[in-house]
Amino acid sequence: SDSLLNGLMVGITVAFLFIFFRFDLFNRLISTNDFLHRKGLLISGNELPAVVTQIKVLIASFIRYMVYLIQYVLILRFFEVSDSLLMLTIYSGVFLVAQTFSPLMPFFDISYRGGSILYVFKETGSNSIALVSAVTLVWFINLLIPALIGYFFILRKKDNPLSV
Numbered sequence: 001s002d003s004l005l006n007g008l009m010v011g012i013t014v015a016f017l018f019i020f021f022r023f024d025l026f027n028r029l030i031s032t033n034d035f036l037h038r039k040g041l042l043i044s045g046n047e048l049p050a051v052v053t054q055i056k057v058l059i060a061s062f063i064r065y066m067v068y069l070i071q072y073v074l075i076l077r078f079f080e081v082s083d084s085l086l087m088l089t090i091y092s093g094v095f096l097v098a099q100t101f102s103p104l105m106p107f108f109d110i111s112y113r114g115g116s117i118l119y120v121f122k123e124t125g126s127n128s129i130a131l132v133s134a135v136t137l138v139w140f141i142n143l144l145i146p147a148l149i150g151y152f153f154i155l156r157k158k159d160n161p162l163s164v
Contacts, residue, residue: 020058023048068096071138079130087124095120110139 019026036042072092082088098116102109113135121131
């Protein structure tokens with residue numbers, strides 16, 4: 001069962017990387033779809049970014065993912081959700097994947113995040129209050145604090161019209 005799951009994960013990763021780096025081939029494959037043509041959802045070959053740009057985007061995305069993953073693992077550990085770092089890493093990774101499907105703007109999706117983490121961690125029997133507190137704290141650190149700092153900079157700039 002574990003080897004099947006590992007094989008599936010490797011296969012999905014290879015397929016993703018192939019589509020990511022050779023989107024031109026994938027685009028040719030799907031370009032026969034009339035619906036995509038009518039909706040203008042196909043990308044022409046000259047619109048594709050260079051491989052160097054794709055690698056930079058992939059690295060930046062990986063770093064961003066790791067920052068969030070580490071934050072969740074450390075904060076969930078702080079709230080004593082589990083002693084197992086491996087379990088926290090795996091469940092946090094699944095939670096972050098679930099987060100990608102949030103239909104809401106980041107500032108308003110705190111309820112979706114809370115529901116998602118409760119659903120992902122339900123098998124662990126973890127304390128619901130600790131889980132929602134962890135999500136709220138990560139949301140607070142990454143969204144609310146930077147937004148408030150930016151707001152105060154904007155206010156300061158309005159008070160001083162000569163500043164550039």
